[in-house]
Amino acid sequence: MGSKTSRQKEIVRLINENGTVSFKDLKESFPDVSEMTLRTDLKFLDQNRQIVRIHGGAKSIDLVMGTEGVMTWRSITNIDKKEAIAKKARNMVFPNSTVYIDTGSTTTMFARFFPDVNALIYTESISCAIELQKLVRPKVFLPGGQMERSSLSLYGTRALEELKTMNFDVSFISALNYKEGIGFTCFREYQALLKKTIIERSEKVVLLMDSSKVGEKSIYTFCKPEDIDVLVSDGGLTPDFIGLMKEHGVTVIQ
Numbered sequence: 001m002g003s004k005t006s007r008q009k010e011i012v013r014l015i016n017e018n019g020t021v022s023f024k025d026l027k028e029s030f031p032d033v034s035e036m037t038l039r040t041d042l043k044f045l046d047q048n049r050q051i052v053r054i055h056g057g058a059k060s061i062d063l064v065m066g067t068e069g070v071m072t073w074r075s076i077t078n079i080d081k082k083e084a085i086a087k088k089a090r091n092m093v094f095p096n097s098t099v100y101i102d103t104g105s106t107t108t109m110f111a112r113f114f115p116d117v118n119a120l121i122y123t124e125s126i127s128c129a130i131e132l133q134k135l136v137r138p139k140v141f142l143p144g145g146q147m148e149r150s151s152l153s154l155y156g157t158r159a160l161e162e163l164k165t166m167n168f169d170v171s172f173i174s175a176l177n178y179k180e181g182i183g184f185t186c187f188r189e190y191q192a193l194l195k196k197t198i199i200e201r202s203e204k205v206v207l208l209m210d211s212s213k214v215g216e217k218s219i220y221t222f223c224k225p226e227d228i229d230v231l232v233s234d235g236g237l238t239p240d241f242i243g244l245m246k247e248h249g250v251t252v253i254q
Contacts, residue, residue: 007030011042012045012051015058015060019060020054023035023038025187025219028219029218029219084234084235085232085233087113089110089208089232092206092232093119096118097120097169098119098120098168099120099122099168099169100202101122101125103125103191104151104208106174106209106210107172110172111125111128111131112131114132116137118138120139120141121139122143123140124155125152126154142154143158143159144156144158144162155190155191163198164197167203168198168202168203170203170204172207172208173208183221183222183223183225184228185217185219185222187219188219188220189219191222192222195223199227204229205228205229206232207232209231209233212236214238233252235254242254
């Protein structure tokens with residue numbers, strides 16, 4: 001991480017994205033930064049009311065205040081970008097298909113714009129299911145598991161085992177970050193395992209990611225460019241990044 005300010009911004013973003021972050025996770029995310037420096041960062045951010053320090057890590061302000069948690073924060077950031085991505089992605093939904101929708105604020109926006117067509121939709125996202133409930137024709141399934149309050153999603157080995165037996169025509173996947181040489185990443189191990197499983201079971205993989213997430217990395221890599229078919233973004237991707245995706249056979253829509 002470059003400057004002190006950019007590092008602290010990234011710390012806040014990680015905490016807001018995930019609700020609660022352990023100090024161990026922070027050390028793994030910033031391997032070149034000393035423990036003393038990271039503790040100083042957390043103290044500064046806590047004093048400035050950007051995060052809340054807890055024993056062994058930190059929490060987002062939303063969770064501590066008892067609001068809807070991290071999804072509250074995520075759902076009000078980059079709204080225009082999320083809507084642009086969702087409106088483009090909805091054109092990739094076809095009647096009588098089996099669809100998987102990943103957890104995340106961008107995929108939740110996509111669910112809001114999902115067309116009212118005959119389809120079987122599977123999702124671990126409670127927020128996506130809430131958006132989809134207004135539709136008449138699709139059948140919506142939540143495989144089940146334990147609730148993750150900060151992301152309004154379900155997770156667990158039972159759901160993972162169930163999804164390993166399924167086949168999807170198209171999956172819509174979210175990513176926390178992308179960094180060249182590392183790939184598309186997320187923050188939690190169970191998220192990475194779930195995304196990998198869905199990608200393996202999908203005929204077409206569509207990744208929804210806004211341009212601000214390019215150039216950074218998180219802890220767990222769940223796929224490389226060659227593992228996806230289409231990347232849908234907001235119009236802010238650089239020519240170099242688009243060229244790199246095309247080298248790996250990825251269709252870029254932005």
